[in-house]
Amino acid sequence: MEPLRVVVIDDEANTCTFLKAVFEAEGHGCHTFLRAEEAEQYVANNQVDLVMVDMYLGALNGIDLLQRLRALRPNAYPIIMTANVSVETAARALSEGAVDYVSKPLTAEQMRAIAARADGFRLQQRQPVVPDIPEPSDSAIIGRSPKMLEVYKAIGRVAASNVSVLITGASGTGKELVARAIHQHSKRKDGPFTPVNCGSFTETLLESELFGHEKGAFTGAASAHLGLVEASDGGTLFLDEITETTLSFQVKLLRVIQEQQVRRVGSNKYTPIDVRMLAASNRDMGSLLKQNQFREDLYYRLAVVRIDLPPLEERRDDIPLLVRHFLRRFNEKNGLGVTIDPAAVHLLQQMRWPGNVRELENTVNRLAIFAPTGEITLPDVEAETQRTPEGEEAAVLVAAAPDRLMELERQHILEILKQTGGNRSEAARRLGIERKTLYRKALRLGIDLQATGDK
Ligand SMILES: Nc1ncnc2c1ncn2[C@@H]1O[C@H](COP(=O)(O)OP(=O)(O)OP(=O)(O)O)[C@@H](O)[C@H]1O
Ligand SMILES: [Mg+2]
Known part of the structure; x- marks a missing residue:
């Protein structure tokens, strides 16, 4: 290991002396400080690989100091030390900027382990960023599996035209992401993209949300209201959970689409609209149509083109890409450098994902939050397979490696x-x-x- 440049801040001289002696015996450089101001001055002017701060520095809060030092040296591995270990202090330290948390007194062996972790952290910081490939943005759709290629092709084919698209797929498979992508790649991309969750309104509210209403159109309509259809003029309206609407609402929506004009509730005036309609559902369309729970005429209007998103388990090859994508995003958001062991990725790839990509994303974030040493390991993921709430025992069994x-x-x-x-x-x-x-x-x-x- 290349020597580390260590800075220790502790108001107990004994601790400082001991840590310095051990680090130096191991071939590292170590500067110790009893007071915060001197440490800050030193860190501002010198490269540092590892910063260890005592949680209670007399009257001073070690976590605040650590945050200031991190701002000066974001690449240094930040550790909080404390003699009073508790869940509360650990949680505070880790949520407020420390990457690692150790209890005092430290043994020489623990310090070697800390040095190894700091060295790993240093290596991560040095990983070159490949300059040519732009980092995928928040709205990027990740995946190279054959099934996703079909999805990309479909998006490409429909984006430029004005046709309605029905996007189907289980919960969390990326329906909204696809809707946004269609909008982004269309001529309407500079116009508004308006997602509406049809499932979260009653029929009357949904009508007035979408079509707008005039003042006094119904009790409580104190002023006129511009509907989302009109507000999306020149852009795209994304009707999410379209199958949660009533049959009578479906008739009204159909008329708006056919006539390309909208009439506010309580008005007799029609306003022409220029809005592209995208819709999504996670239900089985076929059986809804058969049971007359969804109007066939509206279905054919909306599903001029239909894009079906496969469940994540049918594109397991994409899981490693997705994991790295979500981890990179987590790191960017939090200014961290959490990595993941390939064995852990492999296990994530084997697991069951009833909540699809959304569940995978949440799991990666949770794993990253609880990986204070900066690496998500196989045992971390194994523990995750057992974390599922009670009553889902059967699912856990299959999810297990x-x-x-x-x-x-x-x-x-x-x-x-x-x-x-x-x-x-x-x-x-x-x-x-x-x-x-x-x-x-x-x-x-x-x-x-x-x-x-x-x-
Ligand atoms: N292929 C993908 N690449 C990157 N991120 C994805 C992908 N698919 C889904 N996601 C992410 O997963 C989450 C869920 O996606 P989205 O909201 O589009 O799913 P949905 O199908 O609309 O789910 P629901 O039916 O639950 O509303 C989002 O955070 C989205 O960014
Ligand atoms: Mg959605």
Whole structure:
């Protein structure tokens, strides 16, 4: 390891002396300070790789000092030290800028581990940024799987025209992202893009939201109101959760689309509109149409082109790309350099994702928040597979990695053996497997059938 340039700030001279001695014995450079002002001055003028600040510096708050030092040297690995370890202090330190949190007194061994983490952090900061490839923006659609290529092609084909598009797909598959992409790539891109969640309004409210109303059109309509359709003139209206609307609303919407004009509630005047309609649904259109819960005529108006977004589990190859994308975004937002172990990415790729890309995004953010050492590791992800709320045990089982599945199976068999007092025939029966299958499984899972009693 290249020597680290360490700065320690602690109002106890003993701590300073000890840390300096150990770091120097390990070949690092170490400057210690009993007072904040001198430390700040030093850090302003010198490169630093690791900053260790005591949480309570007499009257001074160590976290505040650490934040100031980080502003001066964003590449230094920031650690808060404290003799009073608690969840509260840890949470505060980590949420307010420390990347690492350690308890005092430190041993030489702990300090070597800290140095290794700081070294890893330093290496990350030095990773060259590839200059030619622009960083994907917030609205970028990530994925190179064949199914996503089909989606891109569809977006490309429809964007330039004015046709209505119905975007379908399970929750969290990226429907809104696709709608935005269509707008972005259309001639209307400088006009407004207006998403409306049709599911969150009653019929009357939705009507007045979309079409507007005149003053006094209904009780509570104290003033005239411009509807979102008119407000989106020259742009795109995105009707999300379109299947949550009533049949009578669907008739009214159909008329607006057909006639390209809108009439505010309580008015007899029609205003011509120039709005492109995009709609989305996460329901099964086919069965809604069959059960007459969605009007066929509106369906054909909206679904001139239909884009179906595949569930994430049908494009697992994209998961590593998505994970890196979300992690990069997290790091940018928080000024951190959290990395992820390839083994952890691999496990994320195997898991079940009923909430699709949105769930993956939330999981990556959560993992990153709880990775104070700056790396998301395999055990972190394994813990995540068990975090699911109660009652979703079955889902967790499938979500689990092969190793974890084996462990669960092992525990299950042991439990049944316990219940049957070690009776193997009975255990096999309860497990729904043959006796010799039980033997084979026991061997593979390292279960000692002898030890569980011979009956
Ligand atoms: N291919 C993708 N690349 C990058 N980010 C994605 C992708 N797909 C989805 N996301 C992200 O996942 C989240 C959910 O996407 P979006 O809101 O578009 O899904 P949705 O299908 O509209 O979900 P819902 O039905 O729950 O409203 C967003 O934060 C979005 O940025
Ligand atoms: Mg959505």
